[in-house]
Structures are given as C-alpha cells and as structure tokens.
Amino acid sequence: MPLDSIVVLEECARELALFxxxxxxxxxxxxxxxDLIWFGRLSWRRIAIYSRHERASAASLAPPRYPGRLAIFVAxxxxxxVIGAMVETALARLHHPDWRLYIGCYPNDPGTVAAIERVADGDPHVRIVIGDRPGPTTKAGCLNWIWQAMLIDEASSGVPVKAVVLHDAEDIVHADELTVYDALIERFALVxxxxxxxPVRGFGRWAELVSGHYCGEFAEAHGKQVVVREAVGAAVPSAxxxxxxxxxxxxxxxxxxxGPFDPESLTEDYELGLRIGAMxxxxxxxxxxxxxxxxxxxVHACFPHSLRASxxxxSRWIxxxxxxxxxxxxxxxxxAERWMRLRDRRALLAALVLAAAYAALPVWGVALAASGITGRPIDVTIPLPLMVANLGLLGWRVAxxxxxTAxxxxxxxxxxxPVHMVIGNAVAMMAAWRALGLYAGLVRHGRLRWDKTVHVFPVTDPAAS
Known part of the structure; x- marks a missing residue:
C-alpha cells in the first residue's frame, strides 16, 4: 500500500476516534x-418523606372525590x-365501577373486528368503533374517530367521561391501573x-435478545429519566x-x-404530553x-423481536x-424543558457518534495492517485523560x-x-439512517401512513405470577 494511503487511513482513524x-x-x-439528580431525589425522599410516612400503594390512595367513566382508547x-387476548385480559382484570374499552377499527380489516367480537361476546364494556375510511390512516386519526364515538355516547347516556386512558392492542393491562388513574387524575392533567x-419467547434466542434490549431501555427510561424529568419541572410526555x-x-x-390527537404527527402520544405541559x-x-x-x-407489553421490525x-420514533x-x-x-427536549432530540447525533466509533475500528485495523507490511509506525491514540474519562463513564453507564434492570x-x-446495549446501538444507527429517509419523504410529500409494528402477545402473564 502506498505511503500516502497509510497516512490518509491514519488521519481518518484518528479523526473518527476523536469525534x-x-x-x-x-x-x-x-x-x-x-443520574446525580435521580440519586439526590431518591435520597431526599428517603430522608424527608419515607422516614415519616408510609410508602403509598394503589390500595392506600384516597378514594376519588367525584365519579366519572374512564374511557380506554385502543387504535x-x-x-x-393480539387484540382478542388483550380484550380478554382487560375484561377479566379490570374491576373499576365505570369503564369502557373503545377499540378503533377499519372497514377493510374484518379480521380484527371478528377477533374482538369473539371475545367480547356483547359485553357492554367493549365498544367497537369502525371508521369511515379504509386503513391504514394514522394512529392519531383512528384515535380521533374513537373520541367522536365517546362524545356521542356521553350525549346519549348522560354519563360524563372523567379521563381517557391510552393503550395499545398488545398491552397487558394492570388490575389496579384504573384505581390509580381515577384517584390521581383529579390532581393532574396527565397520569x-x-x-x-x-422479552419475546418462542421465536429463538436471537428474537429474545432483540426484544430483550427494550427491557433495559424502558427500565431506565421509566425508572429514572422520566422521574428526573418531572422532578426538574419539565413536561411529562405520554408513552x-x-x-x-x-x-x-x-x-x-x-x-x-x-380532534385532540394530531393526525399529522408520527408520535402523537409524545407530543400530547408536551402540549398539555405548554398549556x-x-x-x-x-x-x-x-x-x-x-x-x-x-403496563406489560412485548416489543419487536426482529432487527428489521425494531x-x-x-425510526418512526426518531x-x-x-x-x-x-x-x-x-x-x-x-x-429544564429545553434541556429535556434536547435530550429527546439527540438520537440522530448519538447515532452519528456511534457510527464514527464503529467506523474507526476497521479503518484503524486496515491502517495497522498496512503499517505492519510497510514498517511505517502509525499513531491514532486518543489523549489519555479523554480515554480514561470515557471508559469510566461507559462503565458507570453499564452499571x-x-x-x-435488576x-x-x-x-x-x-x-x-452489555449485549442488549450493543444490539440497541446497532438498531439506533440503522433507525437513524431510515429516519432521515422518512423525514425527507414527509417534507417532500407531506403525507403520513401508519408505519405500524407487528405485535405478539406474551405467552405468560407477568402480573399473574
């Protein structure tokens, strides 16, 4: 290999590694x-609150002050x-005195409607709402059909709806969740x-690993990150x-x-929480x-178990x-709000940084091999303080x-x-690339379709174990 090529490879590896x-x-x-804010909040609550008061539970919540129906929306x-198992679980588990499950369907999707009807069997808790347009539209558009149906039911029955609960077709609902919503929605706009x-079982080890990488991500997001978001006064986004x-x-x-759900949005749920906070x-x-x-x-749910679906x-989220x-x-x-929005939107930059890191490895390997052949030494070392700091932060992040997760x-x-984080990094890089294409198409054509995920229902119910 010519000397100039080795120099170019060396410079590329160094710049990629430094970036x-x-x-x-x-x-x-x-x-x-x-992390530090989270630890501070955790310590303060243990010292100032839990030392004087017993920890609250779903059973210890004060009863709601005024009645009202809870409407569960599923697009x-x-x-x-999956929808049959979801409805069956909800009917068996939810014991709130006044709730109704609204399921938005499409006229060209008779399979979904039939699956609901087989399980519901005329149960008054279940209301099928069939839209006036063939699918797929957007998820927000489907939710707006359900909203209109709920308004009609309110007018005809005279029973007001107190809150709308959002779920997906693959969710395992919790027996106590309606109790929590009913008690706390009187104090908050969003709960x-x-x-x-x-993890998805029964599709092989790889499927279990791919679906399993969501476990750590959601455990950290909903065990720490959203907790900190609320603590610093930023809006709580809906999941x-x-x-x-x-x-x-x-x-x-x-x-x-x-309607309340924006049909021009790919992430209408996330935006809804931020809009409520802004109001x-x-x-x-x-x-x-x-x-x-x-x-x-x-809520328990299975997430995609193939790399492509993930x-x-x-990419839709990004x-x-x-x-x-x-x-x-x-x-x-x-x-605080701007800081959290910056964190929400850093996915593309994070993917670029990851891509640079992974790209530096083979470039460095080729340069090293060429150096061995030519005898010319190369230097792609990163400053020691920077390397030590990053290794320490990486170890802390994994821990x-x-x-x-534990x-x-x-x-x-x-x-x-560690395995799940590597899989998550690979998915993030590929998703960022696809997201750029989706966004370019959105800007060019201005049209959205439901870029939905194929779901599976869990083989075992964690809440029942």
Whole structure:
C-alpha cells in the first residue's frame, strides 16, 4: 500500500476516534447529571418523606372525590393476532365501577373486528368503533374517530367521561391501573404509569435478545429519566400506553382541530404530553406498588423481536420526536424543558457518534495492517485523560443500566445488559439512517401512513405470577 494511503487511513482513524470520544464525553456527562439528580431525589425522599410516612400503594390512595367513566382508547389496524387476548385480559382484570374499552377499527380489516367480537361476546364494556375510511390512516386519526364515538355516547347516556386512558392492542393491562388513574387524575392533567417491556419467547434466542434490549431501555427510561424529568419541572410526555389524560384537557386541545390527537404527527402520544405541559397542565409519572403487594402498577407489553421490525419502530420514533417534533413543537419553556427536549432530540447525533466509533475500528485495523507490511509506525491514540474519562463513564453507564434492570426484572436480565446495549446501538444507527429517509419523504410529500409494528402477545402473564 502506498505511503500516502497509510497516512490518509491514519488521519481518518484518528479523526473518527476523536469525534466519537468527544461525543461520548458530552453525552456521558449529560447522563451523569441525570443520574446525580435521580440519586439526590431518591435520597431526599428517603430522608424527608419515607422516614415519616408510609410508602403509598394503589390500595392506600384516597378514594376519588367525584365519579366519572374512564374511557380506554385502543387504535387497532391488523391486530387480529393480539387484540382478542388483550380484550380478554382487560375484561377479566379490570374491576373499576365505570369503564369502557373503545377499540378503533377499519372497514377493510374484518379480521380484527371478528377477533374482538369473539371475545367480547356483547359485553357492554367493549365498544367497537369502525371508521369511515379504509386503513391504514394514522394512529392519531383512528384515535380521533374513537373520541367522536365517546362524545356521542356521553350525549346519549348522560354519563360524563372523567379521563381517557391510552393503550395499545398488545398491552397487558394492570388490575389496579384504573384505581390509580381515577384517584390521581383529579390532581393532574396527565397520569403516566411505567411501561415494562417483555422479552419475546418462542421465536429463538436471537428474537429474545432483540426484544430483550427494550427491557433495559424502558427500565431506565421509566425508572429514572422520566422521574428526573418531572422532578426538574419539565413536561411529562405520554408513552402512548399506560397513560390517563383528563377529558377536559383533551377537549381543550380538540378545539384547535379535528380532534385532540394530531393526525399529522408520527408520535402523537409524545407530543400530547408536551402540549398539555405548554398549556399549563401538570403531568405526573406514578410508580406505586400494587394493592396486593406484588410488583409495580405497570403496563406489560412485548416489543419487536426482529432487527428489521425494531429498526422500523425506532425510526418512526426518531422521525416523530427528533425531526418532525423539532419542526412542530420547537423550543419552548424554561431551561429544564429545553434541556429535556434536547435530550429527546439527540438520537440522530448519538447515532452519528456511534457510527464514527464503529467506523474507526476497521479503518484503524486496515491502517495497522498496512503499517505492519510497510514498517511505517502509525499513531491514532486518543489523549489519555479523554480515554480514561470515557471508559469510566461507559462503565458507570453499564452499571446503572444493569442495576435498574435488576430492579424490574432479575439478575439474569441485568447480566445481559452489555449485549442488549450493543444490539440497541446497532438498531439506533440503522433507525437513524431510515429516519432521515422518512423525514425527507414527509417534507417532500407531506403525507403520513401508519408505519405500524407487528405485535405478539406474551405467552405468560407477568402480573399473574
């Protein structure tokens, strides 16, 4: 190999490594600040609150002051494989005195409608809403059909709806969640409970690893990051599942358009929480033990178990939050709100930093091999303080993810944290590339379709164990 080529490879490897190292340092310090705030909040609550008061649970919540129906919204397009099990679980588990499950379907999706009807068998708790357009539209558009059906039911029955609860067709609802929503929605505009991802069993080891990487991500997001977000005064975004929103707040948002859910958004749930915060509504992220003392009041669901499906799902999230969300929501609020929005939108930059780091390895390897052949030494070393700082932050990050994963799952799942993080990095890089294409198409054509995920229902129910 010519000497000039070796020099070029050496320079490329050095610049890629330095760019990645600088990016890792900035991102690692940002995450470390979140960790320190979380530890500070945890310590303060243990010293100032839990030392004087018993920890609250779903059973110890004060009863609601005024009655009202809780309307559960589920948008369903080609969900015949899971919707029946979801409805069956909800009917068996939810014991609130007044609730109704609204499921939005499409006229060209008879399989989903049939699956619901087989399980519901005329149960008055279940209301199928069939839209007037063939699918797929957007998920927000389907939710707006359900909203209109709910308004018609309110007018005809005279029974007001107190809050709207959002769920997906593959969710395992928790027996105590409606109790939590009913009690707390009187104090907050939005109430979000944790979402616990479940590894997909029965499709092979690789499928279990791919789906399992969501476990640590959601454990950390809903065990620490959203907790800190609320603590610093930033808006609490809706996860789209396990979330209750005050009916009056949705009505105020609906005054601005065709309904409370924006059909022009890929991440209407995330935006909804931020819009409520901008309107002065307070959101609450609630982590409470279940009434029976077994685990947390949380939603359980399986996430994609193939690399392709995971990339599709996360590219939609990146497009909706990092790109289109930037356009639609801008930079509003105080320092804490802007900081959290910056964290939400850093996915593309993080993927670029990861790509630079992974690209530096083969470039460095080729340069090293060429150096061995030619005898010319090369130097692609990173400054020692920068390397030590990044190694320390990486070790801390892995340890934090593993510890929080162990809180929700077990030590076996925590031990898989390094593997899950590598899979998550690969998915993030591919999803970022696809998100750029989705966003370019959105800007060019201005049309959205439901870029949905194929779901599976868990083989075993964690809440029943």
């Amino acid at each position: 990645a190292a600088a990016g890792f340092l900035v991102g690692g310090l940002d995450d470390l600040i979140i 369903a397009w080609q969900e015949s494989a 979000q409970i944790p979402v616990h991802a479940l 789209g599942v396990g979330c209750a929103i005050g009916r009056d707040w949705l009505a105020r948002i609906a005054e601005r358009g065709v 002065g509504g307070r959101g609450a992220f609630v982590r409470l033990p279940a009434a029976d003392g077994r685990g947390m009041v949380a 990339v599709r799902q996360k 497009t909706g939050i990092s790109l289109a969300g930037w356009d639609r929501l801008g930079w509003q609020g105080g320092f 934090m993810r593993a510890a929080i 809180r929700v799952y077990d030590r076996r799942m925590a031990a898989l944290t």
